[in-house]
Amino acid sequence: MHDFDVLVIGSGPCGAMLASSLVEAGRSVLLLDYGQDDAERRALIPDRPFSDLRRTDPDQARYFLGEALQGVPRQGIRVGAQLTPARQFVHARTDDLLPVTGDDFQPMQSLALGGLGSAWGTACFTFSEAELARIGLSADGFDRFYRQTVARVGVSVGEAAQARWWHGVPGTQPGLEIDQNASDLLRRYQAKRSAIETRGFFLGSAPLAVLSRDLGARRANPYHDMDFYGEARKSAYRPRYTVEELRGHPNFHYVAGVLALSFREDAEGVTVTGLKEGVETAYRAKRLALCAGALNSARLALRSLPETGSTTTLLCNPYTYFPTIQWSRFGRATEDRRHSLAQLAGYLEGDDPSDGACSVQVYSYRSLLLFKLVKEMPLPAWAGLQVARALVNSMAIFGAWFADGLASSKTMTLGADRPGKAPSLAIRYALTPEETARRRRLEKKLKGLLPALGCQPIGQVDPGAAGSIHYAGTIPFANPVNPRFFTAPDYRLAHLNRVFVGDNASWNWLPHKGPTFTAMANARRVGEFIHSSL
Amino acid sequence: MNLDFLKPDDDAVLRLARRETSVEHEAAFRPLCLGPAGNFLVLALTGLAAAPFIAWKIVRRIFGWN
Numbered sequence: 001m002h003d004f005d006v007l008v009i010g011s012g013p014c015g016a017m018l019a020s021s022l023v024e025a026g027r028s029v030l031l032l033d034y035g036q037d038d039a040e041r042r043a044l045i046p047d048r049p050f051s052d053l054r055r056t057d058p059d060q061a062r063y064f065l066g067e068a069l070q071g072v073p074r075q076g077i078r079v080g081a082q083l084t085p086a087r088q089f090v091h092a093r094t095d096d097l098l099p100v101t102g103d104d105f106q107p108m109q110s111l112a113l114g115g116l117g118s119a120w121g122t123a124c125f126t127f128s129e130a131e132l133a134r135i136g137l138s139a140d141g142f143d144r145f146y147r148q149t150v151a152r153v154g155v156s157v158g159e160a161a162q163a164r165w166w167h168g169v170p171g172t173q174p175g176l177e178i179d180q181n182a183s184d185l186l187r188r189y190q191a192k193r194s195a196i197e198t199r200g201f202f203l204g205s206a207p208l209a210v211l212s213r214d215l216g217a218r219r220a221n222p223y224h225d226m227d228f229y230g231e232a233r234k235s236a237y238r239p240r241y242t243v244e245e246l247r248g249h250p251n252f253h254y255v256a257g258v259l260a261l262s263f264r265e266d267a268e269g270v271t272v273t274g275l276k277e278g279v280e281t282a283y284r285a286k287r288l289a290l291c292a293g294a295l296n297s298a299r300l301a302l303r304s305l306p307e308t309g310s311t312t313t314l315l316c317n318p319y320t321y322f323p324t325i326q327w328s329r330f331g332r333a334t335e336d337r338r339h340s341l342a343q344l345a346g347y348l349e350g351d352d353p354s355d356g357a358c359s360v361q362v363y364s365y366r367s368l369l370l371f372k373l374v375k376e377m378p379l380p381a382w383a384g385l386q387v388a389r390a391l392v393n394s395m396a397i398f399g400a401w402f403a404d405g406l407a408s409s410k411t412m413t414l415g416a417d418r419p420g421k422a423p424s425l426a427i428r429y430a431l432t433p434e435e436t437a438r439r440r441r442l443e444k445k446l447k448g449l450l451p452a453l454g455c456q457p458i459g460q461v462d463p464g465a466a467g468s469i470h471y472a473g474t475i476p477f478a479n480p481v482n483p484r485f486f487t488a489p490d491y492r493l494a495h496l497n498r499v500f501v502g503d504n505a506s507w508n509w510l511p512h513k514g515p516t517f518t519a520m521a522n523a524r525r526v527g528e529f530i531h532s533s534l
Numbered sequence: 535m536n537l538d539f540l541k542p543d544d545d546a547v548l549r550l551a552r553r554e555t556s557v558e559h560e561a562a563f564r565p566l567c568l569g570p571a572g573n574f575l576v577l578a579l580t581g582l583a584a585a586p587f588i589a590w591k592i593v594r595r596i597f598g599w600n
Contacts, residue, residue, distance in 0.1 A: 378540030
């Protein structure tokens with residue numbers, strides 16, 4: 001059995017980033033991963049524009065719908081619309097191997113190479129000192145980890161990005177081009193800027209982990225509008241790229257096919273027990289970093305430390321989206337050249353300071369195909385299709401994310417052991433009445449503001465409690481539900497010396513801004529703590 | 535009022551998805567760019583044509599004839 005410096009569990013955004021920081025520091029790293037992937041399906045997707053493929057490729061159904069028609073949602077598209085057939089490996093087998101019970105919270109989990117980062121929307125946000133403090137993170141020196149993350153990931157930032165969501169981390173690339181829908185919207189906002197900002201709404205470029213210039217072996221985005229399907233040029237960052245790069249390094253060892261079940265610390269190091277090909281196998285290192293995602297880092301820790309109890313907390317950003325029609329684009333042609341990801345970012349402050357704020361991202365709609373829109377319309381299919389064709393070029397979809405705080409109404413409890421699988425988690429999640437009221441006020445304010453931007457809301461969709469796919473706070477620095485189960489300020493787990501929490505399981509609070517970029521920067525900081533502990 | 539019962543069923547969506555991803559039907563799925571008046575006219579005519587189907591579904595729902 002090899003004895004590595006650090007064993008990392010999970011290859012998602014945090015695991016990949018933490019492993020890279022340790023390998024760069026000269027440490028030997030073993031990355032344990034289940035490592036689901038679908039390279040074959042990725043290879044099916046031609047590196048050509050969406051409209052060209054639609055017009056000319058007789059085999060397009062293979063990647064737009066999948067051979068088993070897995071790209072045709074049976075339940076609606078409220079969660080995970082970005083999980084096109086090429087992305088469905090992201091959550092494959094999780095229902096079976098990582099079970100969750102509870103009717104009110106159905107999270108998306110991942111056993112994929114790259115974890116949930118393989119379907120990340122790529123929007124990057126920096127957190128203010130106050131936000132970091134509320135999470136439980138020291139702002140001291142944090143900018144250095146933001147800079148390192150920018151250098152690893154490649155972030156494109158347009159001139160219209162605002163300090164409320166991006167505070168000028170150096171080393172970024174120029175912003176990506178935005179489409180006509182977004183340019184019209186931004187022009188209208190800029191013309192009425194002072195009036196709209198007086199109402200507490202701010203709009204600008206969305207910083208994205210997508211290349212506008214070549215970076216190493218990765219290529220600039222070709223504006224093919226195929227970002228939900230193909231990765232031929234590796235333009236949008238996926239943690240898999242970091243893992244692939246690390247695999248060329250002699251200090252890095254990657255083992256796939258392992259479902260980690262538990263760990264045990266002793267005087268010399270940590271032993272992790274995992275199932276590989278159905279056989280219990282032990283892996284050992286001097287330190288362990290839990291990067292299995294907030295839910296599964298806590299699942300592992302609760303199972304390994306029964307003396308700390310079986311219940312803990314959970315955070316998840318509430319999320320609502322508003323499909324709108326932008327009248328200036330209604331009936332107009334639009335250009336083919338565009339990317340599929342967030343075109344703009346926004347920030348809305350509540351009327352009452354205690355309401356806080358919410359984050360907004362603006363998307364256009366095309367490459368997810370019209371039938372998914374028709375499926376949601378209360379019309380016969382033939383009529384829905386004509387309506388979708390008439391509206392699609394003028395659709396601007398405003399997603400709104402809300403902050404989440406720890407509460408006794410948001411918990412998860414570990415179930416009994418099951419042979420060959422992880423124990424189940426029983427999740428109970430409900431916003432407090434105050435949180436619900438704040439969310440409703442912000443939703444109402446945003447809906448009321450959209451006509452000033454030339455956008456008429458045609459609906460309001462709540463995809464359900466787990467719909468944002470942003471999870472955190474399961475081993476928080478200060479745990480109000482189970483004070484024995486926590487992350488120490490130096491990221492060590494509860495009462496242990498050699499086990500560290502590398503993902504956002506440690507956070508006390510989930511800001512409304514997307515957490516992934518800051519979670520990656522934080523993982524690099526955890527890597528530095530681990531390095532200095534050796 | 536929950537209007538889910540008016541949405542197309544899974545079979546209709548599946549047929550639509552298959553047509554949308556075939557080269558020969560591509561033109562039938564292109565966005566309509568007929569100018570604001572043209573697209574508005576399409577919406578109005580579609581609404582008129584769909585009204586009897588919607589009304590019939592509502593009647594069946596009310597009387598439990600599903």
